[in-house]
Amino acid sequence: MMSDSKYIEIFNVAQSFKTAKGIFPALRDINLNIAKGEFVALIGHSGCGKSTLLNLVAGLTVPSAGTLIAANKEIAGPGPDRAMVFQNHSLLPWMTCEGNIMLAVERVFGKLETREQLRARTAAALELVGLSHAAHKRPGEISGGMKQRVGIARALSMEPKVLLMDEPFGALDALTRAKLQDELLAIVAQTHSTVIMVTHDVDEAVLLSDKIVMLTNGPAATIGEVLSVELPRPRNRIELAEDNHYQQYRKAVIDFLYTRQGHVEKAA
Numbered sequence: 046m047m048s049d050s051k052y053i054e055i056f057n058v059a060q061s062f063k064t065a066k067g068i069f070p071a072l073r074d075i076n077l078n079i080a081k082g083e084f085v086a087l088i089g090h091s092g093c094g095k096s097t098l099l100n101l102v103a104g105l106t107v108p109s110a111g112t113l114i115a116a117n118k119e120i121a122g123p124g125p126d127r128a129m130v131f132q133n134h135s136l137l138p139w140m141t142c143e144g145n146i147m148l149a150v151e152r153v154f155g156k157l158e159t160r161e162q163l164r165a166r167t168a169a170a171l172e173l174v175g176l177s178h179a180a181h182k183r184p185g186e187i188s189g190g191m192k193q194r195v196g197i198a199r200a201l202s203m204e205p206k207v208l209l210m211d212e213p214f215g216a217l218d219a220l221t222r223a224k225l226q227d228e229l230l231a232i233v234a235q236t237h238s239t240v241i242m243v244t245h246d247v248d249e250a251v252l253l254s255d256k257i258v259m260l261t262n263g264p265a266a267t268i269g270e271v272l273s274v275e276l277p278r279p280r281n282r283i284e285l286a287e288d289n290h291y292q293q294y295r296k297a298v299i300d301f302l303y304t305r306q307g308h309v310e311k312a313a
């Protein structure tokens with residue numbers, strides 16, 4: 046029987062890298078459970094190992110020690126059950142928005158479904174991010190925010206059990222970023238996806254997450270604290286701005302980052 050409270054399980058994970066100067070220990074003693082449908086933010090100073098941890102869950106890398114499990118199975122490589130959204134969207138520039146999504150849909154469902162069904166999936170994904178009107182445009186013809194939406198649509202079109210996002214809004218201006226955060230909140234409310242998102246942004250982490258996983262500074266970074274964000278949903282950024290609980294969560298993350306892990310940069 047699978048327990049929904051332990052959908053993703055990370056046991057005693059460590060990751061080191063071979064470098065010209067010897068072995069570099071990036072992460073140590075990572076232990077974390079993520080429940081089905083939970084939204085988890087990974088936050089920490091630059092270079093602490095957030096992407097390293099996300100890549101391990103994605104199965105893009107193999108841990109130096111420990112075990113990662115998704116839905117009761119050891120993570121042994123990338124799979125369509127865990128879709129990644131990157132900061133630089135990574136769309137194929139010569140294909141239309143529709144084409145980019147269709148490619149992912151074909152990869153996951155191509156052997157099982159008709160052309161019509163695949164097209165319907167692609168159209169539904171575009172609609173989910175409000176981009177039906179841009180289906181036939183190429184990445185070079187749309188804005189950064191739209192490209193990022195296509196990246197999200199592409200990931201969601203695979204119906205992944207887990208959505209992995211590596212600073213998905215990092216390259217966007219503040220207004221576009223806020224809009225996409227709100228859209229993501231609405232999408233996740235609809236799809237009940239389990240999400241792990243790397244971010245540098247304290248407000249983004251508190252607004253979106255059920256759980257904020259705060260990493261200590263590297264080298265050999267580990268989880269310093271896990272903050273449960275118990276703000277009711279749906280969440281409204283304007284109302285939350287004046288909410289006392291919101292402010293307390295925000296302060297807890299800022300204290301962790303700038304008081305307790307404030308001695309940054311010299312390690313980098």
Ligand SMILES: Nc1ncnc2c1ncn2[C@@H]1O[C@H](COP(=O)(O)OP(=O)(O)OP(=O)(O)O)[C@@H](O)[C@H]1O
Nearest residue numbers: 062064069071090091092093094095096097098263
């Ligand atoms: N393939 C690799 N080989 C050697 N060192 C690596 C490799 N990948 C990551 N590192 C090192 O591991 C540490 C963690 O890197 P990682 O990219 O996970 O940090 P991060 O928290 O995501 O940083 P940022 O917020 O700046 O994106 C860094 O010191 C980095 O230089």
